[in-house]
Amino acid sequence: MGYSDIGCYGSEINTPHLDGLAAQGLRFTQFYNSARCCPTRASLLTGLHPHQTGVGHMMEDRGYEGYRGRLNRRCVTLAEALKTAGYRSYAVGKWHLTPGTTARELEDISNWPLQRGFDRFYGTIHGAGSYWDPSALVRDNRLITAFNDPEYQPEVYYYTDAISDQAVRFVREHVRQTPQQPFFLYVAYTAAHWPMHAKESDIAKYRGRYDGGYAAIRQARWQKQQQLGVVERKWSPVPLAGDWSKVPDRAFEARCMEVYAAMVDCMDQGIGRLLEALRETGQWHNTLMMYLQDNGACAENVGRGTNATPRAAQPTLPPMGRDIPQQGSIPKQTRDGWPVRQGYGVMPGGPDTYVAYGGEWANVSNTPFREYKHWVHEGGIATPLIVHWPAGIPASRRGKVEKQPGQLMDIMATCLDVAGVVYPTEYQGQKITPLEGTSLRPAFTGKTIQRSHPLVWEHEGNRAIREGRWKLVATEHQPWELYDMNQDRTEMNNLADKYPAKVKTMAAAWDAWAARADVLPLGAWRARPIGETDTTPGSKEKRFLLKAGDSLTRAQAPAIAKKAFRITAQFQARPEDEGVIVAQGGNALGYGLYLKGGQVHFTVRNRAGASSTVSAPLPAAAQHEVVALLNDKGEMLLTVGQQPPKTGKSQGLITAMPQDGLQVGADENGAVGAYAPPFTFKGKTLSVIIEILDP
Numbered sequence: 001m002g003y004s005d006i007g008c009y010g011s012e013i014n015t016p017h018l019d020g021l022a023a024q025g026l027r028f029t030q031f032y033n034s035a036r037c038c039p040t041r042a043s044l045l046t047g048l049h050p051h052q053t054g055v056g057h058m059m060e061d062r063g064y065e066g067y068r069g070r071l072n073r074r075c076v077t078l079a080e081a082l083k084t085a086g087y088r089s090y091a092v093g094k095w096h097l098t099p100g101t102t103a104r105e106l107e108d109i110s111n112w113p114l115q116r117g118f119d120r121f122y123g124t125i126h127g128a129g130s131y132w133d134p135s136a137l138v139r140d141n142r143l144i145t146a147f148n149d150p151e152y153q154p155e156v157y158y159y160t161d162a163i164s165d166q167a168v169r170f171v172r173e174h175v176r177q178t179p180q181q182p183f184f185l186y187v188a189y190t191a192a193h194w195p196m197h198a199k200e201s202d203i204a205k206y207r208g209r210y211d212g213g214y215a216a217i218r219q220a221r222w223q224k225q226q227q228l229g230v231v232e233r234k235w236s237p238v239p240l241a242g243d244w245s246k247v248p249d250r251a252f253e254a255r256c257m258e259v260y261a262a263m264v265d266c267m268d269q270g271i272g273r274l275l276e277a278l279r280e281t282g283q284w285h286n287t288l289m290m291y292l293q294d295n296g297a298c299a300e301n302v303g304r305g306t307n308a309t310p311r312a313a314q315p316t317l318p319p320m321g322r323d324i325p326q327q328g329s330i331p332k333q334t335r336d337g338w339p340v341r342q343g344y345g346v347m348p349g350g351p352d353t354y355v356a357y358g359g360e361w362a363n364v365s366n367t368p369f370r371e372y373k374h375w376v377h378e379g380g381i382a383t384p385l386i387v388h389w390p391a392g393i394p395a396s397r398r399g400k401v402e403k404q405p406g407q408l409m410d411i412m413a414t415c416l417d418v419a420g421v422v423y424p425t426e427y428q429g430q431k432i433t434p435l436e437g438t439s440l441r442p443a444f445t446g447k448t449i450q451r452s453h454p455l456v457w458e459h460e461g462n463r464a465i466r467e468g469r470w471k472l473v474a475t476e477h478q479p480w481e482l483y484d485m486n487q488d489r490t491e492m493n494n495l496a497d498k499y500p501a502k503v504k505t506m507a508a509a510w511d512a513w514a515a516r517a518d519v520l521p522l523g524a525w526r527a528r529p530i531g532e533t534d535t536t537p538g539s540k541e542k543r544f545l546l547k548a549g550d551s552l553t554r555a556q557a558p559a560i561a562k563k564a565f566r567i568t569a570q571f572q573a574r575p576e577d578e579g580v581i582v583a584q585g586g587n588a589l590g591y592g593l594y595l596k597g598g599q600v601h602f603t604v605r606n607r608a609g610a611s612s613t614v615s616a617p618l619p620a621a622a623q624h625e626v627v628a629l630l631n632d633k634g635e636m637l638l639t640v641g642q643q644p645p646k647t648g649k650s651q652g653l654i655t656a657m658p659q660d661g662l663q664v665g666a667d668e669n670g671a672v673g674a675y676a677p678p679f680t681f682k683g684k685t686l687s688v689i690i691e692i693l694d695p
Helices: 016-023 037-046 078-083 159-177 200-206 214-228 250-280 359-365 409-419 500-516
Strands: 026-032 088-094 120-124 137-139 142-144 183-188 289-292 382-388 400-402 455-459 462-467 470-474 481-484 543-546 564-572 579-585 590-596 599-607 610-617 623-630 635-640 646-649 662-664 684-693
Touching: 016 250, 016 289, 016 382, 037 078, 037 409, 078 088, 078 183, 078 409, 088 159, 120 159, 159 183, 159 250, 200 250, 214 359, 250 359, 289 409, 455 500, 462 500, 470 500, 481 500, 564 579, 564 590, 579 684, 590 623, 599 623, 599 635, 610 635, 610 646
Parallel strands: 026 400, 088 120, 088 183
Antiparallel strands: 026 382, 120 137, 137 142, 289 382, 455 462, 462 470, 470 481, 543 684, 564 623, 564 684, 579 590, 579 662, 590 599, 599 610, 623 635, 635 646
């Protein structure tokens, strides 16, 4: 979720219960997560940087200490630490701190919640999946399904509601069975992670709300944020990512955001039921409640522009419960009352879909910040943090905005502080890595947080360090950028050239942290997982000779991720002819060579949908040869016949292998360039040669 996605941080989405907590508590405006779900959870639950726990990236063992893909035993969870003070602990929702996407992986329960200090658990072990029939669903230490669980059988199963209902149940059972013990409850919603699944009753509240497009919603959020005091008026919002006038299917695009809003709304409803249970059981006054999000808005265009459902993203499990049909299997009218759009299959929301809301809406969600999930610019790591504690926050502080920076590790330090627990140096005979976080408790009463070290990040080679008002940040393989967070938190004015000494000092501090915190070797997240053969998507061939009508799957297509490449196309066409000569990928990642408006265009989308285009006029000759090149420096060259080459600059190489394959003469899936699919070529293709250029 993005920084602006709940009402009290600027959204139009209905979140009255979170807004109510903020009105009677504190809103931190400079709190940070770790840019992705599992590293954030590792840090949140241990008070350490993710790499120190072994979860520097995802759930694969890359062979390095910081990238083992599971919590190590040199850290303790909040549940384990609080157990020493007599707390009972409960976890509900997404775990994602140990491998859990295959039946074999699910046989190893050594890092499941009950093995890491929790007394009860209901939720999913892996990271994402259907809300209507979640796989890897577990109650305590037992695999179940939504339909064979004797303890919970609602009329309609929806995972967000199940998480809320189980959280309420654990609170009520705790107070009834063990009222003498304090409790810790960890509620990890999956909303609003893709796939975009929501109940029609919730979607209906937002029908038509987003028909005005990206700019109108973002501008309204920006204005509201200024009124709320969660941003500074002197900042400049990052450029808008989407142009509503060029969206080919606005009904589909608006529906995506309607479903997203419904998912957030439903989560807030469930939080309301949990808050009511705390009131009814007498736990309201002395319960510290904290709400935050695990990364910024997600620009991954999963499932968009294609009927192919990425089922590989869902775990492979033994048959349990009903099977959800794949998106591509549905008819093109309606299915079970869910609306349909030709070319996209069912509109987002129902069980047959597996769609993300896309980079353009993610840009709106992250208002006013730059970048998205994965990156450590503000759009990837800035999160709301709402803190509510009637017994611990004085009346004079309630409803206030707190601008002191904080980071995930501070949650552990804060919880132990208010619980009167000393962070252990050893646990079950194992030496424990010292706590990295600092208690936020002084801020509850308006005092200064006693932080003695900078805030630091690394994820997928993206890195950052913040000291006071200064933030040094870089994307993978790119130079450091320097920003003044007081004047320019949207990171629009890079001051690195102006203050080289500060860059050098802060970079050295980052290097020292990376060396001690198991971050190195930088790029270890790309290492081949232990026990796996080469599974890099795409063909290993270096040269492809293609003809009109050829189509390659993702596995057969050129492996263009982080590679320079050259396209040589020979074709016959008149200046008025239009269409795609060759395209690989879609509206997130890939390249396209096409004719439009009497010109040849070469478009590269290198990350999160960011595009760069070089264009040249098409001569009046009957036959043409065009050469398009993306070199290892991200420079683009386009040569049409004997004309001098046209040059441009992309934002680097294409960062990952596109989901969509390759087509010659059309682009039937996600559009790489500024055209509406399939944009069939009106000329005659003679040949297309694609060459992968090794460094």
